[in-house]
Amino acid sequence: MREITLSQAVNEAIAEEMRRDPTVFVLGEDVAEAGTPFKVLKGLVEEFGTERIVDTPISEPGFAGIAVGAAMTGSRPIVDLMFGDFLTLVMDQIANQAAKTHYMSGGKLRVPMVLRTNMGATRRSAAQHSQSLHAWVCHIPGLKVAMPSSAYEAKGLLKSAIRDNNPVIIFEDKMMYQEKAPVPEEEYLIPLGEAAVLRKGRDITFVATSSMVQVAQKAAEMLAGDGIEAELVDPRTLVPLDEGTILSSVRKTSRAIIIDEGYQSFGVTGEIAARIAEKAFYDLDAPVQRMGAMDVPIPFSPVLEDLTVPTPESVAERARATVRGEL
Amino acid sequence: MAHDIVMPMLGMVQDTGIIVSWHKQIGDAVKASDVLMEVETDKATVEIEAGFDGYVAALKAETGVPVPVGEVVAVITADKGEIETAPASPETTKAEAAPAEGAAPATPPVEQEAEKKTKGPAVASALPPAPQAHPRARPRSGRIHASPKARRLARERGVDLERLVRLGVPEPIHVSDLDKAGAAAFGMPATSLMRVTIARAPFEAFQEWVADEASVEIDGTNLWAAFAAGSLRAATGQGRDEEIVVETSRFPDTNGAVALTDPDCAGLSCLESGPTGGIAALTILDLTRSMLTDYRPAGDAALPHLTICNGQDSANFDLYLAFDPAILAAETAYAFLKELADRTQVPLRHLL
């Protein structure tokens, strides 16, 4: 099977959906000729023109709000939010407008829009360009949140998101844009709300999101050398969350570590850990572990920045301690 | 004025360095150009100069242990007098990644100058630290720590978790511990039974003697508890500082179990029951006020369990001791009963 980068996978997904449905269009900063600073949208303006690949001023609330209105009136906009940290700027339009319109109108108005943004530290981009804030939008009823962990997921999830009739926020890990993965040539979609078991094991379950999937994979390989077999579950979407797959896995292994790049406190790891504790309590042989980003503004200095996120070593160490009953 | 010396960044790929050896000791005078330590990186071993004139106030890293780059490994003070304020012994620093204890190495209490380039705060552990390990002594409250799954399986298999704890299984109990406990894990009873008959006259005479001498009526059951505690202490070799709790009940007059703590240590006239947090070392069922010559109530009496009955021969008491040989060796059980018999025959022995 051919291998393409995450960036190419996103590009293909958008191009295919735009060919399929003329109401789909893209708006954001530097999306047209520049193809975004990450070059993900390179080439699209040549095929679809500036009417459908729309460069905006630096007005995040503005173009997010415009996307909401366009979606409410029959378009399917894809907003490109250059950095996930800018979620702060669009929160009113996303959380107060997009998320609630269908409900507040008693089911009459729909907001079929996608907001694509990124997450992930260790790029030396410092505190305001390195955050993983997906937990914020998971918290708002009415939104859906997808977390592709490789090029394969990126394409399949984005296509589903574009076809979904709800506001969907997709977070791409900015460190992964050049990473390749096998991606079929034939069309495929990954439904929102379906987790994937990427590695089977019997001793401990890793629930990992986005680039933490690769971290967990490496940790699992290290642990195999110690005779510990880890099972790896990638939720792929956080809202809706495929609880069933996660719980089945934990019931089998009786131990779990949730690994996510959002801040450790009050985030995704806590939510998933709580659901496991609620629903698989009597199958737990060890306390559920959480590994998120350190609760500090992300430092610039590389030696400090690299300490703030889970690594294969730290995950493996935590797993060993868990399996040995030390925690 | 004190200066922190940190593990230096020596290579492109390096995260940690290992101190091969210290060239200076605490208290040594040092010049900036003196070699303070040798550091091994992934490429080579490098001599690191002190960088400051002064005295070595603290060495904060052990040799041979990987230390993260940027972590404080030594402190040099300008003044010899400041050495006292710095910690004298090297603390173990930890490698990168989450340590099981979860604490970051403490920063030295000496003042840190803001403008020193080599100063760095002690590097916090890599991630939010792992939760504390739980090595626990046996709980006094009787609550046993076990994982939810272990608890569920124990219930399903009829395993007594308390028994596992007595067997020495450390808490918190995990599923794998249920397997380790062997037969005990499958709830199979393993009770041994010993019986002894003793004359009752000396015991009753003693009771009367104390009543006369001290003008105090001693409850018979409490007296048994006192003798039993003392006998158990002697048989197991426990000291008077170790607590022995005896739980007594009587039939009839089932007001419920009464717990006495160290009834052999207080004066006989002040045997009082009280609340106790401890698990009973011995339970006693006193049937002497009844007509019964034997009675084993259904249910799980905590072991070891002593039943005191009126003997089939009215001049005697019959004593039955039920015990778990995995917890109380047969020899010890016999020693206990022998000591108990001796004390009730010659009660003054107990008072000595």
Next chain:
Amino acid sequence: MTKAAKKNTEAYLRMYRQMVRIRTFEDNANQLYLSAKMPGLTHLYSGEEAVAVGICEALEPTDHITSTHRGHGHCIAKGAEFKRMFCELLGKEEGYCRGKGGSMHIADQDNGNLGANAIVGGSAGIATGAALTAKRRGNKSVTVCFFGDGALGQGLLYEVMNMAALWKLPVIYACENNQYGEYTHHSETAAGELTARATAFGIESFEVDGQNVLDVNKLAQELVSRVRNGEGPFFVLLDTYRFHGHHVGDIDRSYYRSKGEEQEWREARDPIKILGDWLTREKIATAKELGAIRNDVKADAEAAVQYALDAPYPPLEEVNQHVYAA
């Protein structure tokens, strides 16, 4: 009467009726609040009727509007009917939003009302986005974004006006300056000239007396036609006044608005009276005819209020429905 004149008469009377409908609706809403029959609060549009009616009468049902927290007037002017509106205010199932939006989020999609919005300026993006869709589709529909003088403090408004101007979107930004943003006069919250804000983006701006429905309508017709022609966006500043407080509970308000000022506007600048007087003066309608319209609307409203009071609440299962669209 000529055909044209007759057509005009119909239009004038329709405008009169619509303004009366708004006023009557608001009077009833006020009573529902004061008699503790209405949950929550509401924000009354009384006094501003000419703005909503003058503009909406120039629009088709396929044109869109977005509204504000003070949205009953726009909703009625765009074609909504009493029963379903009262039901929505009371949280009943038959409301326009099945009782789930309430006064501040009332929306009437079939008539092109994309919704009232509780966030000040919050619908500016939505209106501009609707205009973007219209432009992309080339369907010549117009979007009117209603907002108040208070919204001139919101950055979002300037962001979207900038983009609307850059992309020549078919949208009219209608600023209803009722003099006060909540409890503060606009002179204390909006620096400089109000229309200069839009002209700074190269957007042609107009100012009109918001109490004169004919003036408003004339301007609206002109601008709507130009917008359909691709000449948008436009900015209109309408001077108006709300007779009641900021919300129904804002009763003791002399600390920010003098009774004298209120009285002056009510007596001399009531849009319904102004049109009524003009109609009778121009002999287009008699006082009796106008009175009949008012009575008719009054009866209509009373029946609708009773209907809504008797109407059922949504079933409880509704609480977690419509979070997501299928």
